[in-house]
Amino acid sequence: MNSLIPLFIIIPLATAFIIPIIGKITNYFAKIIVPVVLLILCFFSINLLISGNQESYVIGNWQPINDIPIGINLVLDGFSNLILCVISLIGFLVSFYSYSYIRKYSSENNFYALFCLMIAGMNGVVLSGDLFNLFVFLEISVLASYALVAFGVGKHELEASFKYQVLGNIASFLILFSIALLYWQTKTLNIADISGLLKIGDNSALLTFTQIILITGFGLKAAIIPFHAWLPDAHSSAPSPVSAMLSGVLIKAIGVYVLIRLFFSMFIFTHEIALLITILGTLSMIIGSLLAINQNDIKRLLAYSSISQIGYIILGIGIGMMVLSSGGEKSIAILAIGGSLFHLVNHSVFKGLLFLGAGAIEYRTNTRDMNQLGGLAENMPITSTTSLGASMSISGIPPFNGFFSKLIIIIAAIQAEFYLLAFLAVIISIITLAYFLKFQKSVFYGKNQNYKNIKEVPFTMSFSMIILVILCLGLSILAIPSIREIVLDQAVNSLINIDEYINLVIK
């Protein structure tokens, strides 16, 4: 029992509350401590991922009685470990980037404190083994994100934050409501325990209702298409590092992760639910990209493309669920789910990079309007190159990671004989390429006299972007089977083999 998993929650939380105290003396403390802390967490989580450690941690030493867990559990398996890695990696790079970017806002300490609080909340969601703590940590992270979206306190930021809060609160109510319904049916909150109890019981109408409410609640948090209204406003109004964090990590950690975790480890999904999730994924994939074409604001374009890419992830998961629920071959399901987890990791890398690039553009030119921008490639070579790499990656050009993850999802769709879905995925990939070419052309190429004397961004900002573009290329190696086994297959196995998760908690 000498495990150190709770440190993932303790360290960011403690940092968040130390910053306001020491920050009264010097501003530099927060700027230095946050990247250092996140770098340590990043190494720690990668170490755990490589060692393939799987464990459950009982807080307060409340050991299970008669195999019924009574305490708070933290569960670390392959899937949560993967997400932990992504959170700390992107968090580290974004906090390092913020060093110069956040100077234009007044209260830097508050930014870093809220940032740490958000990381602590997300780590809590990913590690939590019971529903109610999951809800509490989710609320911690979204509260921090509400404040971060409104950080600029301009007209747009406040309006976006208010809209985000109203919809986010409704999502929270729905989640709490479904937790109440689940507690009503099973009299327990532990995910593994509920899973065991639901296996015995039949698939009643109340259970289906609960599942629908859960999909609605977490769909609102993940901005799947009918519930996406807040995302373009919130993600485009926030300061750019925060947008990178929200789009890159938050919607995955508190939306997609929880959906996948609950439906694979807790419920026994029926064919209808699998179909519903696939349809939602396809819809977000199509409509998100169609809405993105017509945008003139850089960050709004990126926000809409986030919806579209989340659609790819949900689509892969949906195909896997369809195959599993109709009793198809397990290898196809493994391929589909592995592809979508791969895409999840990739998306946080390239979308983080794109938002950081948009932030760099805004930092130097003070505008996000594509019609006004142009010709930045000459004077901002690093921003332009990294952004080009990310655009290639997101639209699926071969040597970059986005190509491989999309390819895996499409192959899985073809193998599972969903030819229409495969066709749509290819078409949407081409549309994605189209609007990212538009983005590249109107921002970096062409001639524009207004921006002749623009300088490249400072080192801290360009450093993060360079690391991310290297990751964009480097993550392609995950497509190689022997490396995939270490990273992705663990995560997929922990999802497919439901008993593994239950045995981890209830020994």
Next chain:
Amino acid sequence: MSIIVKKVAQLIAGLIFLYGIYIIVHGHLTPGGGFAGGALIAGAYILVILANGSDAIKLKKEEVGSSLSESVSILVVLMMAVAGFFIGAKVFFNNYLPTGKMGELISAGAIPLYNIFIGIEVAAALLTIFLALIIYKEEIEE
């Protein structure tokens, strides 16, 4: 506010404060605890501020103090929880103090200590929120 309101608020605020402390200290024996008691304590402060008007007290200074005590008390709670890593069963949030006899005031190990610091934290947090909203309001009027 009139003199009657001010006097009554001053008299009652002390009682409310004491009741809040009672609730916090008996948190492990009766319903209530850190959150309820902390809310009462914050209520006592808020009552005085409302009765006297916000200009009677130097509010900016108060806000700095309350937000500082909020951060400090939550750090203390966290440190007490982390101390469980080193004492006894070596688990986070371990209750490492002797639990004593059920029903007595000093019992239940570390839980009363948690209650006290959570009480301070909640009182400070609620007061900070209230003061922050008041300060915003004053900025609007300027």
Next chain:
Amino acid sequence: MIVYILCFILFLVGLYGLITRRNLIKIVISLSIMEFSIFILLVLIGYIDGGIAPIITGLESNPTYVDPLPQAMVLTAIVIGLATTAMLMAIAIRLYRKYRTFDIREIKNLKG
């Protein structure tokens, strides 16, 4: 059964307010009403007929307690609700400062 229906009606009252009111503060109040209807549902789920408050006093012999877990959950959820309401209020006051109005029909710069 009637209490569950009343609880649902309370939720609908909140939803109605959220949809029809144009004032930021009233929207916040509607959200609070919705939130509290769910809290009441949670407490109702933990209720057992004839149960007493779950405090071990040693006076009762073989007592029936109501389920204490939903009560603890509701307390935690109330704390979270407090934080979200305070956050909403802070943003609403800031919005008032920028636009000089609480009317959402005049606060519509973003297209959604």
